[in-house]
Amino acid sequence: MSTLYLLQPDCLDAAASWISDVRDDDTLFMTEFDRFVAGPDWHIQRVILYLSAMRRFRARLENRLSDSDAEFVYEEIGSNEEAKEAGTSDPSDRLLSRLEASDPPARIATVRPASHEALSRIRNLADDVGAEFELLPDARFLCTLDEFGAWREGRKRLVMEYFYREMRKKTGLMMEPEGPAGGEWNFDDRNRRSVPDDEAVSAPEFGVSPTDEVTTEVLDRVGAWFPSNPGSAERFDWPTGPQQAEKALRSFVGDRLAKFGPYQDALHTASGRLFHSGLATSINLGLLDPLDACSAVEEAWRDGRVPISSAEGFIRQVIGWREFMRGVYWTEGADFMELNALDAGRDLPASFWTAETDMACVRHVVSGLLETGYAHHIQRLMVTGLLAMLHGTRPQTVHDWYMHLYADSAEWVTAPNTIGMSQFADGGVVGTKPYAASGKY
Ligand SMILES: Cc1cc2nc3c(=O)[nH]c(=O)nc-3n(C[C@H](O)[C@H](O)[C@H](O)COP(=O)(O)OP(=O)(O)OC[C@H]3O[C@@H](n4cnc5c(N)ncnc54)[C@H](O)[C@@H]3O)c2cc1C
Incomplete structure (x- = not known):
């Protein structure tokens, strides 16, 4: 019984336990042609992070599978046209068109993807080709x-x-x-x-330099592939592999x-x-x-x-x-994504994209975000989140903004934080009251 493993772009653990079960007649499929990985609306640092981290994962996985005859298909963006195509692609559709040309697998297995929508697409794909569907264990989480x-x-x-x-x-x-x-x-x-005032505050590096070869190559090419994305690539310093992540942890704990x-x-x-x-x-x-x-x-x-x-x-x-x-x-459940308890319907203020505003705290947070793909929790909650809510912004618009501009975004975590904690659009599932406050919160 052959298994097709659909590898998720945000689960890059090459030490995962399920990899030991991969057999010679199995296939593993991973693609950069995924509108949640690449496309014109993402902060450029998130695109660089995903492409670099995925490519480095591919190398680690190939190494782990070096004694196996299993086929590992990895689709890589290599040109401007492909970069455009990636921004509108869905991995399940790409997989389906591949499967139409080959024998269907008996089983499709994946770790839980990042969103309800992605999960139901994969389930449907398995149904369409008559394959069993299985969710693999996922060490990124401690509570099942x-x-x-x-x-x-x-x-x-x-x-x-x-x-x-x-x-x-x-x-x-x-x-x-x-x-x-x-x-x-x-x-x-x-x-x-x-x-x-007398506390020394400097901007720490989150990652490590010098940057590895794979990330350097992505950094060199991404400007041509994604010329108009929001944000700057200049200060990219996210870890893209486990050793860098370990080093970033040590520097956080030590410093x-x-x-x-x-x-x-x-x-x-x-x-x-x-x-x-x-x-x-x-x-x-x-x-x-x-x-x-x-x-x-x-x-x-x-x-x-x-x-x-x-x-x-x-x-x-x-x-x-x-x-x-x-x-x-x-x-x-998926309906959470549509909640709007405060019946808010406006667009975000333009300053959320440009950082051009007289409000110093918003200017500081948004300009830092554009520069780095990051703002810390209180900036997210009590500056941009608070302003978006007081402004009466549609919660789904707020969610899209956080999804696209933060390097650490993924729907399973961005949505409960935006629609729930920050915008109170869930009417009090995540929090007990809206985070509405003055500057002296
Ligand atoms: C409106 C809004 C949107 C957010 N969007 C995201 C998002 O897209 N992705 C994301 O990972 N977090 C999100 N958060 C939660 C939190 O702000 C970030 O996890 C945190 O700021 C990341 O920075 P850090 O790694 O320096 O975290 P630190 O402040 O160093 O905290 C340590 C770790 O705790 C975890 N953490 C802390 N708070 C939360 C939380 N509320 N939810 C989940 N994990 C938490 C993270 O893993 C984080 O790395 C959001 C919060 C708000 C208010």
């Missing part, structure tokens, strides 16, 4: 959707804090035999400081983690990165294991290198918020 479904069953309100406590117990992170380390589950009350906690909610004009980790791209793409990242952070606290509030704060974001948002997205 069955576990999340069981946790949310019968609850009137979904309170992230309670979910987080279960995740602490499940992973054993920052746990002592008698309960949570330090005697409390949450040290957030220590994490709300403004950055004092910024101690101040991550206290200044987690702060805004500062000297840097859009402040003391944040910049690890979301690496964790979301499967370049960095979330448990490894949290364990390194816990170790730094146990060794006395960082305060408990920093370590607990980071771990809560990763095993709490990240897993919670994913659980909400998948268990709410």
Whole structure:
């Protein structure tokens, strides 16, 4: 029984357990011709990140499969025409046209893709060719959707804090035999400081230089392929492989983690990165294991290198918020994408694309975003998200903007954060109240 593995562009873990099950008569298919990978509307850094990270993954996977006769088909963009075609392509359609020319597989297997729409397209494809459909295990997440479904069953309100406590117990992170380390589950009350004037703030590098060969080649060519995309490629520094991601983790833990906690909610004009980790791209793409990242952070606290509030704060974001948002997205169903509880219908202000505005905080966040493909959580929530909501912007328009301009975007995480947390379009599934505030939130 042959299996066709449809490889997702955002799951680049070449150490995945399922790869050991690939047999000689199986086929693996991966394509850059995917409108969620490339196209004219994406921040150019997100395009570079995806193409580079996917190409480097291909090399690691080929290496892992070197003793296998399985066929690995990888479709690569190589010209301006192909770059245009990629922006309107869907991987399932491309796969279907390939399958029409060959014997259909008995089984189609994939990790869960990034959106409801992509998942239903693959299921339909399997139906169309009469193949069984299977979802593969995915080490990017620590809570299965069955576990999340069981946790949310019968609850009137979904309170992230309670979910987080279960995740602490499940992973054993920052746990002592008698309960949570330090005697409390949450040290957030220590994490709300403004950055004092005499605190040294510089813009950290998230990735590592010098850039590897594959990324350098993509950087050289992408300007011709995608000449009018938003954003600048100049300061590209995202990790595109696991070793770089590991290095980025070490530099975060060594240089910024101690101040991550206290200044987690702060805004500062000297840097859009402040003391944040910049690890979301690496964790979301499967370049960095979330448990490894949290364990390194816990170790730094146990060794006395960082305060408990920093370590607990980071771990809560990763095993709490990240897993919670994913659980909400998948268990709410595809209708979540259409919610509009506040009945908002306007377009975004033009300044969201140009950074041209008299509002200094918006100018700072949007110009930093265009330069780097990044803004930290409070900038996303309390500057652009807040303004978009007060402006009465249609939540789906807001979601599209975050999807296209952030290097770490993927629908399963962008949607619950925008439609839910930021725009309150879900009427209170993700949060208890809208994040509406003045400058002194
Ligand atoms: C409107 C809005 C849109 C967002 N869109 C995205 C998105 O497209 N992709 C994305 O990964 N995150 C998104 N977030 C969540 C969060 O802002 C980012 O994960 C974080 O800013 C990424 O930067 P960092 O890696 O420096 O995170 P840090 O501040 O260093 O936090 C550590 C890690 O915790 C996780 N995390 C923290 N908060 C959240 C959260 N609310 N949801 C999920 N994971 C979280 C991330 O993996 C992050 O890397 C969004 C938040 C808002 C308010």
